[in-house]
Amino acid sequence: MAPKLRWQSTTGRDTLQKIVKKVIPAWKDGFRPVQEDLTSAMLDSDDVLCCTATGDGKSSA
Template sequence: MAPSRGRKWQTEEGRAIIKQIVVKKVPQWTGGLRDWQATVIAWILDGEDVLCITATGDGKSALFAVPILVLLEVAKNPAMYPGFGDRVISWRIGPGIGELVAGTHVKPAFGSALVEVD
């Protein structure tokens, strides 16, 4: 799938925002993202398909967790990240989604059904 909104997360500003959000949301992760992780996460946020092959324990889990954290943070505070809050988040998780996205502009989707959250 080609990126439909350009490659804004792959810019220096986009990568800086990713790293800033990780520091804010995961303060116990003192080393932050590795450069290769920030690059791959930017690709994911820009809608690019990614195949990542790396050693066990090298940090692949961050590649699915961090984009969610980034998009939730941007959805909750769009004024802090102008130009980066236009991405729709798709969800495949169960009960509790309402509390998770409360106060955001996130539109959860379960499978092929969109769910309205007040």
């Protein structure tokens, strides 16, 4: 059986950044760190709770 790949792995995070940069050209730098952390965790079906500063990108995650 093939190993289960996770979005939170290095490969998963790199893939997410590539997808975002291609689908949302205005985001030339891809996700912000908190967006990458939250999105990869949610895609892996992990529960998340986020408390971070205004302007950190919570709404996009």
